[in-house]
Amino acid sequence: MVAEQTRPDITYQGTDAQQALAERTFQVIRLQGMFASEYAPIRVKLDALAGFLEASESDILEAVRANAQVFTVVEEEDTTWVVSSRHGTPPLDVVPDTRHSFAERFMTPVPAPERPLRTERPEPELVVNTEIGDAIDDAERESARVDRELGVEDGADAGAGLTVELISEAPETVEPEAVAEPAVEEEIVEEPEAAPVEPAVATGPTDFSQYSDEAIATAIENTLRSDPRFANFGHLWMPEERVERLSRGNLRSLADYINEQEQPLTDDVLVQDVLGVRRSSSEFETMRFSMNYRLSSERNFEFLGTRDQPFWGTTDLQPIGTTRRKASDIGTDYRYLVDEVPAGSVKPRSVKSVEHTLTFYEFTYGLLPLDARMQALLPAPMMPDQRSAVLMVEIPQFDNSVYLVEVRYPTHNRGGFILGLDDFYEEKLVPGAMLSIEATDNDGQYRIEYLEDEEKQDRFLELDDRRSPKYVFRPLSYDTAVAEEWLVTEDRFPRFAQEKPLSEKQRRRIEEVIEATFLRIGEQDGKNWIAAFDDLLVAVNIERPASETYLRSAIENMPSVTDDGSGILTYDPTA
Amino acid sequence: MANDTGIPELTSEDIAVLLEALRAAGRPMTTQELVEVLRAAANR
Numbered sequence: 020m021v022a023e024q025t026r027p028d029i030t031y032q033g034t035d036a037q038q039a040l041a042e043r044t045f046q047v048i049r050l051q052g053m054f055a056s057e058y059a060p061i062r063v064k065l066d067a068l069a070g071f072l073e074a075s076e077s078d079i080l081e082a083v084r085a086n087a088q089v090f091t092v093v094e095e096e097d098t099t100w101v102v103s104s105r106h107g108t109p110p111l112d113v114v115p116d117t118r119h120s121f122a123e124r125f126m127t128p129v130p131a132p133e134r135p136l137r138t139e140r141p142e143p144e145l146v147v148n149t150e151i152g153d154a155i156d157d158a159e160r161e162s163a164r165v166d167r168e169l170g171v172e173d174g175a176d177a178g179a180g181l182t183v184e185l186i187s188e189a190p191e192t193v194e195p196e197a198v199a200e201p202a203v204e205e206e207i208v209e210e211p212e213a214a215p216v217e218p219a220v221a222t223g224p225t226d227f228s229q230y231s232d233e234a235i236a237t238a239i240e241n242t243l244r245s246d247p248r249f250a251n252f253g254h255l256w257m258p259e260e261r262v263e264r265l266s267r268g269n270l271r272s273l274a275d276y277i278n279e280q281e282q283p284l285t286d287d288v289l290v291q292d293v294l295g296v297r298r299s300s301s302e303f304e305t306m307r308f309s310m311n312y313r314l315s316s317e318r319n320f321e322f323l324g325t326r327d328q329p330f331w332g333t334t335d336l337q338p339i340g341t342t343r344r345k346a347s348d349i350g351t352d353y354r355y356l357v358d359e360v361p362a363g364s365v366k367p368r369s370v371k372s373v374e375h376t377l378t379f380y381e382f383t384y385g386l387l388p389l390d391a392r393m394q395a396l397l398p399a400p401m402m403p404d405q406r407s408a409v410l411m412v413e414i415p416q417f418d419n420s421v422y423l424v425e426v427r428y429p430t431h432n433r434g435g436f437i438l439g440l441d442d443f444y445e446e447k448l449v450p451g452a453m454l455s456i457e458a459t460d461n462d463g464q465y466r467i468e469y470l471e472d473e474e475k476q477d478r479f480l481e482l483d484d485r486r487s488p489k490y491v492f493r494p495l496s497y498d499t500a501v502a503e504e505w506l507v508t509e510d511r512f513p514r515f516a517q518e519k520p521l522s523e524k525q526r527r528r529i530e531e532v533i534e535a536t537f538l539r540i541g542e543q544d545g546k547n548w549i550a551a552f553d554d555l556l557v558a559v560n561i562e563r564p565a566s567e568t569y570l571r572s573a574i575e576n577m578p579s580v581t582d583d584g585s586g587i588l589t590y591d592p593t594a
Numbered sequence: 595m596a597n598d599t600g601i602p603e604l605t606s607e608d609i610a611v612l613l614e615a616l617r618a619a620g621r622p623m624t625t626q627e628l629v630e631v632l633r634a635a636a637n638r
Contacts, residue, residue: 224605224607224608224611224632224635224636224638225602225603225604225605225608225632225636226636227602227632227633227636228636230600230601230602232626232629234600234601234602235602235629235632235633236625236626236628236629237601238601238602238603238604239604239612239625239628239629239632240625241601242603242604242609243609243612246609248613249612249613249616252622254624254625254626255622255623255624255625256612256616256622256623256624256625256628257616257621257622257623258613258616258617261616261617261620304621304622305620305621305622308622
């Protein structure tokens with residue numbers, strides 16, 4: 020808003036009369052254009068001025084022309100205009116400046132600068148001394164010779180980009196040009212016609228018609244696993260450069276999620292829940308492979324899966340299964356299986372189902388032995404250094420329960436076993452129960468079934484290890500089929516009542532367990548103890564696991580035990 | 595070319611074929627699929 024009107028300070032030219040007339044003329048023009056902007060032209064007709072100022076037109080024209088810094092006279096046909104502005108300056112010619120207009124720039128665009136899409140990096144220069152230069156030359160000549168023998172046609176490129184600059188103290192002894200020029204190029208480029216190369220056996224596609232799929236698959240695995248361009252996880256492959264990377268935050272989130280769930284989780288669950296890639300996404304398979312591949316080299320994560328059902332755990336996760344005995348001690352108890360089932364002697368997943376009768380030891384710790392039959396049912400470890408695998412076991416007859424069990428694979432000094440069935444055993448079964456373990460199409464999923472029977476009750480042996488460990492008999496009812504010869508009841512072995520378990524040292528030695536068992540179940544005959552082999556087998560399996568083969572082998576090597584050939588054994592403590 | 599165990603030895607061209615197949619697939623491939631890739635390449 021204009022707060023104050025100011026009149027321009029104008030010095031008029033001419034005579035006094037002309038100055039006075041010019042000033043009055045300017046006042047009339049300002050009055051005419053009182054709402055005009057400062058520099059807008061204000062036009063007044065000469066005759067109107069003459070009438071208003073009561074002066075002659077000629078006097079006004081002379082006064083105006085004497086003050087050209089204020090006025091302009093414009094002739095239009097028969098009308099004369101006196102023009103000025105409120106600022107007291109003659110109006111400027113208003114010519115639109117189109118030199119930099121938007122339209123002009125569209126009509127005449129500046130051509131785009133010519134730039135290469137990608138800037139080539141300069142070839143690195145290697146500066147070496149003469150000795151190393153000679154060694155490089157020798158290596159290149161040798162490489163060229165090998166390439167020619169193998170029929171590598173593009174060997175001429177060998178050594179390209181390598182410039183040898185001499186920094187020897189005695190450069191005059193060597194022609195720099197001779198060294199800088201790779202000898203390889205000369206030989207390879209100039210001599211191919213002179214020495215035609217026979218197609219080498221090592222190149223070109225191989226004729227695989229004579230080989231089985233298994234042989235080719237083995238060749239692929241043997242070759243690509245040592246090639247850093249290939250990423251491998253289980254039976255899957257990807258180019259290493261296409262494998263997605265996991266951030267430290269991703270790894271932390273994966274570990275936290277597994278630990279929060281307090282159990283190993285499958286790769287499906289982890290990719291969806293933690294990495295946020297849906298199963299329907301086109302990236303899902305690639306992301307799942309990438310996660311499996313990356314986690315396999317992380318020390319905080321442990322692969323616990325099979326080919327069809329990859330589980331991942333962390334080092335912070337509680338182990339699956341009983342807490343009554345350490346897994347390493349159970350593995351030591353099954354040491355005999357390492358000798359009974361040598362590594363590679365059983366083909367994994369070669370049988371569909373296995374029948375098994377529970378021993379007291381297996382019942383107590385909720386496990387199954389990884390003997391020859393069970394190894395033929397289950398998959399081999401998928402990873403080279405895999406210690407264990409988590410399997411899903413469905414028990415349709417037991418409220419459709421699904422258990423996560425852990426297979427502990429055998430090592431060179433510990434036998435294998437399956438942990439995690441203690442709840443099921445305790446709630447449904449008794450020692451001596453008969454089970455059927457069946458494989459499914461998924462090598463990580465199995466089914467356990469049992470025969471149902473009319474409900475019975477008996478007093479069964481139990482290990483009471485709450486305070487001072489001891490064996491006790493307690494009544495149990497059961498409605499599943501059992502193998503009578505494997506029942507551990509009070510009627511059969513009454514002297515086990517209140518017995519304390521053998522020490523760890525005694526348990527480790529099968530001979531000591533056999534001797535102690537004779538005293539617990541045998542009939543005394545003078546200084547000897549007599550027991551049937553079948554009873555001894557069941558009762559030894561109270562303290563520690565032992566197969567029939569292992570027990571017979573042990574007894575044969577014990578001079579204190581004799582077999583009359585009918586299955587009745589005699590133990591002479593003094594022998 | 596086979597070694598003494600009856601397992602073929604892959605040539606550099608076989609390996610290049612496998613790498614190209616994996617790049618073109620845009621997803622993980624199984625060992626069996628790679629076996630089929632090699633057989634198809636040999637037939638061509």
